[in-house]
Amino acid sequence: MERKLWKQAHPTPELQHMQSTMGRSSSSTISHSVPVVVVCLAALLLSNVLIYLYLDFLYQTDEQIVSSNVGCLPQHFKMVTMKNCTPWLQCSQINAEVRKLKLIGYGAVKKVYLAEWRGQKVALSKLSSLDYLDDFLHGLSMLQALQGPLVVQLVGFCLEDHTLVTEHHPLGSLLNLDSVFAQERHKQHNTWQIRLRLATDYVSILHYLHNSPAGRRVMCDSNSLEKTLSQFLLTNDFHLVVNDLDALPEVDSSRGSLVKCGHRELTGDFVAPEQLWPFRNTGKPFSDDLMPEYDERTDIWKIPDVTWFLMGRIPGADLVHFHLFQIHEECKREDPKLRPSALDVLKVYKSVYSSMVRDNAGIRDML
Known part of the structure; x- marks a missing residue:
């Protein structure tokens, strides 16, 4: 046993020569193969990162793409084909x-x-x-x-x-969304990415209205899904702008100032629970004077229904709904005070979009 150990520790000249030759060959092979493997892996990773960053860049710059009058002075306009404000x-x-x-x-x-x-x-x-x-x-x-x-x-x-x-936006209101995507020239845009981006635009608009220069505004022309969709226009680059602002009352919680959307009784599952006549099950007739007021959280209640419509039935829509399930559950809380803000919802939407884009880029690289 001791002799065998000594032989392994002190090899013969022939064995030394063989090891030296193998070492040089192995070293040469490693010196060539390692950089190749590293380069391949780096290229794969880089392509993944570049795809993700590019798509994420397009998403992060969405708000700059929506309007063509960026850079104009107040009370000025500039449409896409115009050079000057x-x-x-x-x-x-x-x-x-x-x-x-x-x-x-x-x-x-x-x-x-x-x-x-x-x-x-x-x-x-x-x-x-x-x-x-x-x-x-x-x-x-x-x-x-x-x-x-x-x-x-x-x-x-x-x-x-x-x-x-x-x-003028020739694609019209969101009511036309499915018919627009059915057109041959727009079919390539009918993806979960574009549809989720539209839903994110919708939530962005709510966040803007709830924190606007003109105070905290509530979208009161939204007593049904159809009426809500009609308030938004679809731009040529597949974004949203809010168009109809005829019913935007102001909420001021610091003064205890709340709103009521109209003076008639509202019904249906689309409107928030606090917008329903609280005595409807008692047989007591509706009275506008007795109807409680509410705040902007009525808009939050409606987000899941609007997003469900916007996502449609395309591949990837189910996965989007899965990722948004928790935040949508919170939007549908009976107590309006427990619902998230539009900003909270917006952060989740953007996070879901970015993670799904990143995951898609990774899957493509693996294929």
């Missing part, structure tokens, strides 16, 4: 330069026409009835106060004629 159009300019083409929408407050101004397509809105003048003026004042990437761009207005002009 222009002051809001006034009555004389609207009457002389804006040409009405066709009716594209109407509601209780206003009629909306496709129009043209100096070769630019715009939306011309006119008051439908003087009965709704206060709503019209409120909507105009909100458009003026809330101009930014998440709000439709104001082009001009004329109080004398009760008209206002905004940027």
